[in-house]
Amino acid sequence: MPVTSVVKDADARTLTITARFDASVERVWRLWSDPRQLERWWGPPGYPATVTEHDLVPGGTVAYFMTGPDGEQHHGWWRVRGVDPPRALEFDDGGPDMPTGAISVALSELAGGDTQMIVTASWESAEAMRRIFDTGTDAGMTAAVGQIDELLDPKGTT
């Protein structure tokens, strides 16, 4: 498991998740900076993301949609607030039926050439957080179902 720590602050509505990867900082940065790589991990299982715009500059937009099992599309976007390749990225994350959360990503090199990634996600209100999971649902509930599927069956044997 690459996740090394998780800190949740309910009062500040902030999640800080730290991971360690056996890869260089430049390589991990490409997961965010290359839209074709981003598509492979952003959407939950069964909801692959298609990135239609990817302008990783301050004020730029990253636009995407996730395609569900019935072909329905869930659109979302990032508004880039700051970017410092290959180490730091900050953006607001939202969509037509989703709240805006603020996400920051920080990459740093560890001894041995591994990379530490710290993702901090925060939401303005509990309502904004809740909407992620119950907007008409499909996206939220199915995301939860997909994630639980992985938890129950980490080897993907079902």
Next chain:
Amino acid sequence: MVLHEQHSVSDLARRYPISFAAVHKHVGALERAGLVTKTRHGREQRVRGDVATLRSAHRLLDELETLWRGRIDRMEQVLECP
């Protein structure tokens, strides 16, 4: 979907591209996590989201943690298979 109204397990199975047995397993996991409640109506088991629970910030952060853990696992898979 289950947050807004009750659904039977077989109805949920129709809505998602997974088997009845898999939905049943998912619902069981959600129930143990306190996220849904199940009630029996005749031969059918119906499922409903526990909105009060879902609304607590602690619970939401747990859900968001799960979302990000999934993303980070997929990131590692991408790193392994460029």
